[in-house]
Amino acid sequence: MQPRIILHIDMDAFFTSVEERENPSLKGKPVVVGADPKGGNGRGVVSTANYEARKFGIHSSMPISWAYRKCPSAVFLPVNMQFYAEASQRIMAILKKYAEKFEQASIDEAFLDLSSTGSYDKAKEIVEGIKKDIEEKEKLTCSVGLTPNKLIAKIASDAQKPNGFTIITEEKVTEFLKPLNVRKLPGIGPKAEAVLKELKIDTIGQLAQASEATLRQVFGNAWGTYLHTAAQGIDEREVEQNTVIKNISRRMTFEKDTSEESELRKALETLTEEIGNDLNGYGRTQFKTITLIVRYEDFETHTKQKTLIDECDRSEVILTVAKELLKEYAKTGKKIRQLGISIGKLR
Ligand code: TTP
Ligand code: MG
Numbered sequence: 001m002q003p004r005i006i007l008h009i010d011m012d013a014f015f016t017s018v019e020e021r022e023n024p025s026l027k028g029k030p031v032v033v034g035a036d037p038k039g040g041n042g043r044g045v046v047s048t049a050n051y052e053a054r055k056f057g058i059h060s061s062m063p064i065s066w067a068y069r070k071c072p073s074a075v076f077l078p079v080n081m082q083f084y085a086e087a088s089q090r091i092m093a094i095l096k097k098y099a100e101k102f103e104q105a106s107i108d109e110a111f112l113d114l115s116s117t118g119s120y121d122k123a124k125e126i127v128e129g130i131k132k133d134i135e136e137k138e139k140l141t142c143s144v145g146l147t148p149n150k151l152i153a154k155i156a157s158d159a160q161k162p163n164g165f166t167i168i169t170e171e172k173v174t175e176f177l178k179p180l181n182v183r184k185l186p187g188i189g190p191k192a193e194a195v196l197k198e199l200k201i202d203t204i205g206q207l208a209q210a211s212e213a214t215l216r217q218v219f220g221n222a223w224g225t226y227l228h229t230a231a232q233g234i235d236e237r238e239v240e241q242n243t244v245i246k247n248i249s250r251r252m253t254f255e256k257d258t259s260e261e262s263e264l265r266k267a268l269e270t271l272t273e274e275i276g277n278d279l280n281g282y283g284r285t286q287f288k289t290i291t292l293i294v295r296y297e298d299f300e301t302h303t304k305q306k307t308l309i310d311e312c313d314r315s316e317v318i319l320t321v322a323k324e325l326l327k328e329y330a331k332t333g334k335k336i337r338q339l340g341i342s343i344g345k346l347r
Pocket of ligand 1: 012162
């Protein structure tokens, strides 16, 4: 069988880059896109920060009030989703032309299957063309990973941001993964990281050495096997043909972990409002599933989903369902670190 050549592409600091393109006077300044900071009293979260603002420790999903305190002189801009969605659509249209198999993974990410080029040299030329095309037509930069599968491609595109191009051929996969922190593997969060640390596993290389049986015992069968396989750099998933975003999600990290009901309720209201804006920005109206994501102070994370009988287009329903789903978690009395809402099966 011919080896696969898979490209993952991720736009650099996407929302802020679009803003900077429209207003070049922003270049070089720390820029934050998100809720109104209202002089440090604003509710809501950071959608993204440009690389200058990241130097101050500002990042996605942080409360906007916190970001404001970290860098009050940053330029704070509201989320202009329609604007980013349009840029995204144009970028995806460019990408689609380059491969028969194209999968949009989020507003600023996509996978392309370039196996039919037959070699990394040929694929590399195409990818250089893609980067140039996006830079010329959209005045935006992206980072890419060109590798044997989706998993490695996603890790590789992140390896040299911004404006990176990382090629990892089949024979280099083990060497590439070996020194990386386990957190680089999709799905490993702080909790799994802590458990692995107990086992004296810090790097993907060390994880690859651990026995599958041990990992299955510690993490359960499905997860254990995933970790074992992923650490070897194995991923059989195909690039799927899809061209539309299927869900929208928003997260909010509390400045201080909380179990305060009014604070949790306010957070759900803010998240619902932001999701409503995103939905409008995308020009979509209907959804069918609502998921609540709760991350506790110890990083334990739970999700609960409700599927509506009929498709729905009302924000109030998101809020009502999210509040209902939260009730059970609130019962535990454990403090919550982060809340998220995701709506799915969009139309
Ligand atoms: P990302 O690709 O995760 O981030 P980014 O493009 O801003 O920066 P990077 O260079 O590290 O890729 O997300 C793409 C866009 O999605 C981002 O610009 C804003 C939006 N977003 C949110 O609104 N909330 C979030 O929590 C995250 C992670 C992203
Ligand atoms: Mg990005």
